[in-house]
Amino acid sequence: MNGPVKLTLQALAILAACVAVAVMPSYVDLFQLMQFTLFCSMAVLALSLGFIWGFGGILSFGQTAFFGLGAYAYAVTAINFQDSTPAILLAVLVPALFALALGYFVFYGRISDVYLGVITLTVTLILFNVFNSTAGDAYAIGSARLGGFNGMPAVPTFNMPFDPSSILFPEQSWYVTGGALIAVYLGLRLLLRSSFGRVAIAVRENETRAALLGYDPRLVKLLVFVVGGGVAGLAGALYVNWGAFVGPTIFALSLSAEIIIWICIGGLGTLIGPIVGCFLIEYLVSQIGTQQAFNANLVLGAILVVFVLLLPKGLVPTVRDLLLAAGRLARERNRRPAGEETHALPGGHPVGAE
Amino acid sequence: MAEIAPLLETRNLTMRFGGVVANDDVNFALEEMELRCLIGPNGAGKSTFFKMLTGQLTPTQGTIRFRTHPIAGNLPHQIARLGIGIKTQIPNVFNGLSVRENVWLAAARAARREASAKRAAAIVDEVLERIRLGGLAEAIVGQLSHGQRQWVEIGTVLAAEPELILLDEPAAGMTDEETARTAEIIREINRTRALIVVEHDMEFIKMIAKKVTVFHQGRIMMEDTVEAVLADSRVRDVYLGKKVAA
Ligand SMILES: Nc1ncnc2c1ncn2[C@@H]1O[C@H](COP(=O)(O)OP(=O)(O)O)[C@@H](O)[C@H]1O
Ligand SMILES: [Mg+2]
Secondary structure (H helix, E strand, C coil): CCHHHHHHHHHHHHHHHHHHHHHHHHCCCHHHHHHHHHHHHHHHHHHHHHHHHHCCCCCCCCHHHHHHHHHHHHHHHHHHHCCHHHHHHHHHHHHHHHHHHHHHHHHHCCCCHHHHHHHHHHHHHHHHHHHHCCCCCCCEECCEECCHHHCECCCCCCEECCEEEEECCHHHHHHHHHHHHHHHHHHHHHHHHCHHHHHHHHHHHCHHHHHHCCCCHHHHHHHHHHHHHHHHHHHHHHHHHHHCCECHHHHCHHHHHHHHHHHHHHCCCCCHHHHHHHHHHHHHHHHHHCCCCCCHHHHHHHHHHHHHHHCCCCHHHHHHHHHHHHHHHHHHHHHHHHCCCCCCCCCCCCCCCC | CCCCCCCEEEEEEEEEECCEEEEEEEEEEECCCCEEEEECCCCCCHHHHHHHHCCCCCCCEEEEEECCEECCCCCHHHHHHHCEEEECCCCCCCCCCEHHHHHHHHHHHHHHHHCCHHHHHHHHHHHHHHCCCHHHCCCEHHHCCHHHHHHHHHHHHHHCCCCEEEEECCCCCCCHHHHHHHHHHHHHHCCCCEEEEECCCHHHHHHHCCEEEEEECCEEEEEEEHHHHHHCHHHHHHHHHHHHHC
């Protein structure tokens, strides 16, 4: 596929997604709409890890640390100000700053990739324990009591920007969440096309070569990590808006693992893959939840094993490769009658093209 | 009048890996615009020397000066920004990216000094033509032949426009024609920049060399003109013996 065709297709896909978000409320009932709202907030979380892992080569086992911090930052601010506008801002800012501090320590301390996984995992566990032990009046930020293992109920949900009196209806929340997903996708897409994004991909491809050309891999990875933290934080705010509640289980390791599964299934190294994987799995889990025959974790595990064995690249890259192969075949067939020689040029795909 | 300061100078440069002394008390100097060849048997310490010059290894001992900058122990990207570029012995490219993207990444960093996207694009086109991979600009580097990947790496080094270029076995895996082309490019680059070239192929060395430094067991054994080095009996013994006789 050449550049312009690809861009047009991408623009059409975005347009289709916008239309889908716009018309969804008139096709599904409220319960389903709420469920889709949840899926979209989770898909933003999926994008945050899909971005840092797929394009920065940073595998964080504790992306929920930023998700949870964003959720708590939102809840605390929203309760104190009774306005979601500053709360959403802080939900992005607090985890981004936390990622900056943690990432500085990890990347500038030249800690190896393996330990990065261990550290993010440990930090998540620590955060869980910290928030879990904040029961009682002593643990309050302003008028917001953290509530320990009971969490924080009745968190104010989104309102119109700077207008706390007009709380959003579920339908409007859907628009905001679906819109946020599309906006984050577009934002990351543009970021990857920028000079910075290209350098980030280069660092993932070959850190040594990037450094020998004069790029500082530590700085590049740190910035990617911070962006991922901010996006995960936004997902946290969207999540709290959906349930009006946040508790320490938001730092659960099982959720961290689930994000990794979404990405493996949807396709690492793409932006659309994590979204697709998240939707599929979340939908499946919700369907399994409605009956008793299968255990959700068991099914998830089985699906992961099947994918790792049969579709190791994940859904999106596999489908893309099939389409490309079909396209090439069709073109060659058209050409052959004309008696033209077809030289098999090294085809394949630049990474990060999706 | 003081002598003109060398472009690059190492003093007592030493690199130990446990018990192995890969570089032992190396005192080396390179003039501005000089083209130097490094030869020596496998394991003599040539690649280790390059790794210290480019920050991939921190010397156990000794100093490196590039112009006025002491650079021993600096990080690779800091040294690269001062203007030292390297083609490593093992092809070191962005395998998942296109040829054009590989070269662009180098050019963009170089053009950043002038903050110009146009400049980067111009460098990319110029370099693609120079390494004769214009026709494969959109090909993925990982799917090219070993020789072509060498060219891509040479291309990225050129596009970064360094003051000093280090080439570690640039002709390895190339055809005779490609080797001749490499020699031609090296002479061309040398009109404006300094180079150090590690190579085994003596024919290639004869094509490009003026002054040759011989490494042996981590030390500089000899430093002289090509003719003198080739005529030296010690050099023949440790390194050239079989090849020259053959
Ligand atoms: N990272 C390393 N760890 C241990 N020994 C090394 C390392 N790198 C190189 N050496 C040793 O240092 C010596 C010099 O190697 P090298 O610089 O690659 O030689 P050359 O490039 O001249 O063939 C060899 O004995 C090699 O085994
Ligand atoms: Mg070597």
